[in-house]
Amino acid sequence: MTESELAERLGIARSTLRRIENGNIRAEIGLFFEAASLTGVPLFNEDQGFVYRLSDRVDDKIAVLPKHVYKTQEPVDDDF
Numbered sequence: 001m002t003e004s005e006l007a008e009r010l011g012i013a014r015s016t017l018r019r020i021e022n023g024n025i026r027a028e029i030g031l032f033f034e035a036a037s038l039t040g041v042p043l044f045n046e047d048q049g050f051v052y053r054l055s056d057r058v059d060d061k062i063a064v065l066p067k068h069v070y071k072t073q074e075p076v077d078d079d080f
């Protein structure tokens with residue numbers, strides 16, 4: 001699919017498509033999703049095992065954190 005054809009299918013100008021390609025924040029997020037869908041670019045990892053492995057890593061990091069937090073000795077002066 002050419003750039004012109006993709007822009008036409010998305011209903012946008014070629015300049016807007018270039019913004020999407022460059023990751024310009026002025027392009028609407030919905031256009032990113034539509035362009036990805038039309039071109040077959042996966043945006044999310046559908047591997048559930050990945051999510052579980054990531055969760056296990058987070059649990060390992062939480063395990064090394066202290067069980068409690070010490071209170072400060074000085075009272076906080078938050079009277080502005």
